[in-house]
Amino acid sequence: MGTAVLGAICGMLGSFAVLRKQSLLGDAISHAALPGIAIAFLITGVKDSNIFLLGALVSGLLGTFWIRSITKKTHLKSDTALGLTLSLFFGFGMLLLTFIQKQPNASQAGLDTYLFGQAATLLEKDVWLIAIVAGISLLILFIFWKEFKILLFDEDYTKTLGFNTRFIDVLITTFIVITIVLGLQTVGVILMSAMLLAPAAAARQWTNSLGIMVILAAIFGAFSGVVGTGISTVSGNLSTGPVIVLVAASIVLFSFIFSPNRGLLFREIRFRKNRNNIKMHKTLAFMYGIAKTHQNISHPHAIKILNGFQGFSKKSLQELVDLNYVKIDGQQWSMTQEGYQTAENLYDQQIKKSDE
Amino acid sequence: MNSAQIIIQIIIALVAIACAIPGTFLVLRKMSLISDAISHSILLGIVIGFFIVEDIASPLLIVLAALAGIVTVILVEYIQKTGLVKEDTAIGLVFPALFSIGVILIAKNANDVHLDIDSVMVGDLSFAPFDLLQINCIEGVPDSCINLGPKAIWVIGTILVITLTLLITFFKELKVSTFDAGLAAALGFSPIIMHYGLMTVSSITIVGAFDAVGPILVVALMIAPAATAYLMTKDLKKMLMLSCFLGVFAAISGYWLAHVLDASIAGSMTTVLAILFLLVYEPIITSALVSISIAIAFFFYQYYQELLVHGVNFEHLPLGEKIHTVFSKFILLDFIYCIGMAVSLAGFLIYILPKRGVIYGYYKVQQQKTEIMLLVFLLHIRNHEEESERHVKHLNEHINWQRLRSKTIVDLALKNNMVTIDDSIISLTDKGEEFTEKAIDYIITNKDAEIEEMKDDFFLFRG
Numbered sequence: 101m102g103t104a105v106l107g108a109i110c111g112m113l114g115s116f117a118v119l120r121k122q123s124l125l126g127d128a129i130s131h132a133a134l135p136g137i138a139i140a141f142l143i144t145g146v147k148d149s150n151i152f153l154l155g156a157l158v159s160g161l162l163g164t165f166w167i168r169s170i171t172k173k174t175h176l177k178s179d180t181a182l183g184l185t186l187s188l189f190f191g192f193g194m195l196l197l198t199f200i201q202k203q204p205n206a207s208q209a210g211l212d213t214y215l216f217g218q219a220a221t222l223l224e225k226d227v228w229l230i231a232i233v234a235g236i237s238l239l240i241l242f243i244f245w246k247e248f249k250i251l252l253f254d255e256d257y258t259k260t261l262g263f264n265t266r267f268i269d270v271l272i273t274t275f276i277v278i279t280i281v282l283g284l285q286t287v288g289v290i291l292m293s294a295m296l297l298a299p300a301a302a303a304r305q306w307t308n309s310l311g312i313m314v315i316l317a318a319i320f321g322a323f324s325g326v327v328g329t330g331i332s333t334v335s336g337n338l339s340t341g342p343v344i345v346l347v348a349a350s351i352v353l354f355s356f357i358f359s360p361n362r363g364l365l366f367r368e369i370r371f372r373k374n375r376n377n378i379k380m381h382k383t384l385a386f387m388y389g390i391a392k393t394h395q396n397i398s399h400p401h402a403i404k405i406l407n408g409f410q411g412f413s414k415k416s417l418q419e420l421v422d423l424n425y426v427k428i429d430g431q432q433w434s435m436t437q438e439g440y441q442t443a444e445n446l447y448d449q450q451i452k453k454s455d456e
Numbered sequence: 457m458n459s460a461q462i463i464i465q466i467i468i469a470l471v472a473i474a475c476a477i478p479g480t481f482l483v484l485r486k487m488s489l490i491s492d493a494i495s496h497s498i499l500l501g502i503v504i505g506f507f508i509v510e511d512i513a514s515p516l517l518i519v520l521a522a523l524a525g526i527v528t529v530i531l532v533e534y535i536q537k538t539g540l541v542k543e544d545t546a547i548g549l550v551f552p553a554l555f556s557i558g559v560i561l562i563a564k565n566a567n568d569v570h571l572d573i574d575s576v577m578v579g580d581l582s583f584a585p586f587d588l589l590q591i592n593c594i595e596g597v598p599d600s601c602i603n604l605g606p607k608a609i610w611v612i613g614t615i616l617v618i619t620l621t622l623l624i625t626f627f628k629e630l631k632v633s634t635f636d637a638g639l640a641a642a643l644g645f646s647p648i649i650m651h652y653g654l655m656t657v658s659s660i661t662i663v664g665a666f667d668a669v670g671p672i673l674v675v676a677l678m679i680a681p682a683a684t685a686y687l688m689t690k691d692l693k694k695m696l697m698l699s700c701f702l703g704v705f706a707a708i709s710g711y712w713l714a715h716v717l718d719a720s721i722a723g724s725m726t727t728v729l730a731i732l733f734l735l736v737y738e739p740i741i742t743s744a745l746v747s748i749s750i751a752i753a754f755f756f757y758q759y760y761q762e763l764l765v766h767g768v769n770f771e772h773l774p775l776g777e778k779i780h781t782v783f784s785k786f787i788l789l790d791f792i793y794c795i796g797m798a799v800s801l802a803g804f805l806i807y808i809l810p811k812r813g814v815i816y817g818y819y820k821v822q823q824q825k826t827e828i829m830l831l832v833f834l835l836h837i838r839n840h841e842e843e844s845e846r847h848v849k850h851l852n853e854h855i856n857w858q859r860l861r862s863k864t865i866v867d868l869a870l871k872n873n874m875v876t877i878d879d880s881i882i883s884l885t886d887k888g889e890e891f892t893e894k895a896i897d898y899i900i901t902n903k904d905a906e907i908e909e910m911k912d913d914f915f916l917f918r919g
Contacts, residue, residue, distance in 0.1 A: 123545040124489055174737065176483075179544070180683050183488035184733065187676030191726020194673070198720035294552030301541050301549060339563060342556035349553040362540055 103325035103344060105227070106283055109234040111299030111321025112241065113276050115314045118300040119252050124179075125164070125273075127293035128186040129280045132163030134193030138200060149226060149285065156281040163189055164273055230282050237275045241314075248272060249310055291341045298348035299324065305359035324348040380419050387426065388443035391435045400432035463609070465711055468721065470612040471665045472677055472703030477619050478658040479678030480699050483686060484634050488679045489544065490655070493532065493551035494525035495662050495671035499558035501525070507561075518611075518663050525659030528554060529652070615664040619657055623696075630654070631692055669722040677703060680729040687736050702732055744802040751794035829865050834874060834892045837884055 117125055133156035140155025163185045170181040241248070247268050250258045258265050276296070283292050303316035328344030357365050390401060417433070420426040425439025435443075482488050501524025505517035528550055535546040623630070633640035633650040640647050658678070665674045685698035710725030717724065734742040866882070869875045874888030884892065 118541075118545055121542055121544060123542065123548045127489075127492070127548060170737070174687055176683055176686060177486045177488075179486050179488045180483050180679060180686075183492060183675060183679040184683055186492065187673065188680060188726055188730035188733065191673050191676050191723050192730060193723075194670075195714075195717070195719050195723030195727050198723055199717055291552050291556060293548050294556075297545055297548040298552075301545050305540060339559065342559040342563075345552050345556040346560070349549065349556070352549060356535075356538070356540055364538060364540075 103329045103340065104322040105230050105234050105325075106279075107295065107299065107321030107323070107325030107344070107348075108318040109230070109237060109279055109321070110283060110295045111303065111317030111319070112314050113237065113272075113279050114296040114298075114300035114321070115303060115310070115317045116248065116252065116272055117276055117296055118304065119310075123297050123301075124182050124293060125167070125276065126280055126296035128167060128182045129160045129163055129277055130284060130292035131186040131193075132189035133157075133160045133281055133284060134190055135159050135196055136162075136193075138193050138196035141200060142196065150229075153229075153281055156284060157278060159189065160277040160281055161274065164277055226285065233278055233282060237279070240271065240275065244268065244271065252310070288339075288341045291345045294345045294348060295321070298345070298352050302348075302352045302355040305355040305362050308361075320348070320351050324351060376415070376419070379415075383417065384420060384425060384439065384443045387420075387433070387435055388440065391440060391443075400434040402431055402433075461711075461715075464721070465708055467608050467612060468669070468707040468711060468725065469704045470609065470616055471669060472681070472707040472725075473700045474612055474616040474619055474661050475665055475674060475677040476681045476699040476703040477623055477696060478654060478661055480682040480685070480692075480696050481630060481634055481654055482658060483679060483682040484692075485654075488675075488683075489547050490529060490532070491658060491662065491678045492675045493528050493547045494655075494659050495666070495674050496551045497528040497554035497558075498522070498524050498659075498663055498666065498671070500554045500561075501663075503558045503561045521663040521666070522656070522660045524554070525662060526652075526656055529655045529659070611664050615661055619661065622653070622657060626650075626653070634692075669725070673722040673726050676726040676729055677706075680726075680733055681706065684729075684733045684736050687733075702729075706732060741802075744798040747801045748794050748798040751797050755790050755794070826865070826868070830868060830874075831892075831895050833862075833865050833869065834884065834888060835896070837875065837882055838889070838892045 114126070117123055136155035136157070136159025137152045138155075139159070140151045144151050167178070167181045167185050170176055170184065171178045176184075247258070247263055250261070250263070251265060251268050251272075255265060258268075280292050280296065283295055299317040299320035300313070302320050303313045306316055307313050324344055324347040328347045329340055331347070332340045332343040355363070357363055360366055417426070417428070420439065421428055423439075425436060425442060427434050427436055479488075479491070482491055498521040501521035502517050504524075505520035508520075509516050531550045532543070532546045535541060535550065536543045541549070629640070629645045629650060632643065633645060633647045637647045640650070662671070662674050662678075665677065669677065681699035681702040682695070684702055685695045688698060689695050706725055706728040710728040711721055713728060714721040714724040731742070731746060735746075866875070866877075869888070870877065872887075873885055874891060875882050876885055
């Protein structure tokens with residue numbers, strides 16, 4: 101249940117991250133949250149997931165702003181900034197974790213579940229927390245829908261319209277960070293980025309509209325959460341995070357291949373179709389060239405002369421016959437009136453098209 | 457320092473250099489995050505290799521791991537080429553998927569063997585010196601091996617030698633293809649070969665460094681020194697040198713930090729790297745923060761020791777309580793002392809920093825003032841034909857300068873052969889004429905293109 105809600109909210113907010121080309125922000129933030137967790141533990145000395153979340157949130161936000169200021173102030177590119185934040189924060193977190201582990205204190209065990217995540221550790225309380233955050237972000241999403249959308253696609257225009265772009269920006273980033281921090285406990289640091297990305301990337305293949313994309317991404321996310329948790333409980337002994345990610349990845353793969361407009365399969369089919377079409381037209385044009393030299397356009401010719409002509413194949417000839425442009429009689433072919441006219445207009449059409 | 461410590465330091469220094477070289481190119485090519493992706497997905501290679509040979513130390517593991525890294529790169533490229541998603545999304549999709557497969561494979565099949573995720577993900581150096589490479593062993597005969605020293609040094613050393621050889625051989629090609637892929641292609645080096653060559657080297661380096669520092673910290677070692685160096689210089693050779701140097705510095709000082717804190721070497725190396733980057737990026741704030749934390753840590757340690765000796769029941773307190781108790785020992789003066797130290801350091805830095813410091817700023821302002829004055833002076837001379845206007849004394853009242861200042865300006869102009877003084881009458885030389893002409897042109901048109909040229913001219917006056 102918790103993973104479903106989490107998947108849904110990840111999908112929703114992930115759509116924004118993907119469209120803003122900040123896909124790997126999730127990865128960076130989830131790593132950056134580690135020192136926050138460690139510091140929260142160091143300060144309080146108790147294992148309370150709420151305090152951990154708070155610490156993670158703070159250091160996650162810190163990481164985000166660090167990334168932003170690095171890309172803004174220096175000539176370092178965003179990928180470097182992301183990589184820096186990710187590795188440096190995580191390294192610092194590692195230092196703190198190993199430091200904590202050396203301390204004579206029994207309650208430190210279990211901090212590393214945050215590295216890989218275990219949905220089984222989710223309590224009812226946590227699910228409620230996730231649900232509440234999901235609700236709030238849904239509400240915000242509705243209220244600021246217009247602003248988010250316009251910021252996404254044309255930032256300068258937004259500015260000229262008088263919106264406070266910085267505020268909107270910070271708002272949406274904050275919600276992404278909150279989601280990531282919540283997700284850490286379930287799927288872990290390393291796989292959180294996939295949680296954010298995969299549903300959105302899959303949804304992107306099916307639609308060009310932002311609204312539908314967000315809804316689809318939410319559905320995909322929830323689906324992979326449920327199925328992943330299901331598989332991991334049934335087969336036992338598997339951590340939930342990787343399974344969820346794999347389910348989400350298969351959805352992405354499926355979308356890549358089968359989506360009607362952008363999918364690879366349909367693209368390949370369209371590509372083949374076009375190629376055959378061109379082949380057929382080429383053959384027709386060649387025939388037209390031959391037929392023109394004769395008084396009677398239906399004068400039969402041997403099929404053999406077509407051999408060696410590029411674009412000619414049995415298939416394209418058959419297609420021409422099917423279209424009733426050409427008649428075949430044994431080893432001879434002859435053009436029909438219809439075929440002659442089509443061929444005559446073939447190049448005219450192309451000229452007209454290029455005029456347009 | 458015993459020999460094991462020296463060996464560890466040698467190993468991490470080698471790792472740092474081996475990482476810094478490909479890292480520099482990754483940063484320049486805007487592909488830093490590929491290293492992150494590779495470092496995660498080699499897990500899959502290691503796991504598969506482990507299932508084949510059932511031996512954690514086999515070299516096949518390294519080969520397969522490097523192969524997994526290259527497969528990641530190819531997959532990312534392929535997904536990107538379909539045009540369905542952007543490059544970063546492609547990276548973000550590929551490596552978690554491969555990583556998940558690796559984790560699941562481990563969980564499913566390798567429960568009872570010595571291969572757990574933690575050991576793969578964290579990396580440990582402490583035992584590296586004792587893992588010796590021994591050859592020529594005769595079965596059953598003790599002491600028959602020829603001891604070649606720690607294995608890790610050999611592995612990393614080989615990788616480093618290969619990397620360096622490739623770097624020196626193909627430096628020109630790499631440089632061109634990094635900064636101008638189109639030109640490189642036109643000159644006849646295949647950018648694709650360069651790309652995959654670099655990727656292969658990075659992938660092998662990551663795998664080699666993996667044992668020592670763990671995957672995420674490999675990313676830190678690759679990106680952070682290069683990024684820091686990139687902030688400091690724009691020359692590729694200098695950048696390479698600097699990033700190697702920074703890497704080694706962070707490695708050695710990180711080792712000692714780890715020694716003091718009794719924490720993981722990799723973690724403290726990264727922390728040093730972070731501090732280095734911040735120092736270059738935001739010197740004043742960072743140095744203040746660092747000095748505050750060092751001062752607090754110093755006091756903390758003192759009170760901690762004191763409490764350990766005298767404190768009742770102190771050792772059995774939970775960690776948070778402990779920290780709390782120690783801090784409650786702090787008195788106001790301590791905090792004041794810490795902050796005072798930081799403020800004085802920051803203040804000092806504000807003054808002496810090149811480019812951003814106050815002293816430099818003041819110097820620059822003075823410099824510019826003189827330049828402007830000279831310009832005004834020259835323009836004035838040029839505009840007035842009458843001798844009365846060009847008399848030395850007249851300048852004092854007319855342009856409203858103090859005597860001393862006007863004298864320095866005139867001297868400066870004289871020194872640069874801009875003017876000649878005849879009988880206290882100043883007149884422009886040819887050079888001065890030309891310069892003034894140019895300056896006026898510049899002021900009137902004020903186009904960006906001319907600024908650079910003018911700046912060169914102004915250097916005449918400096919010093």
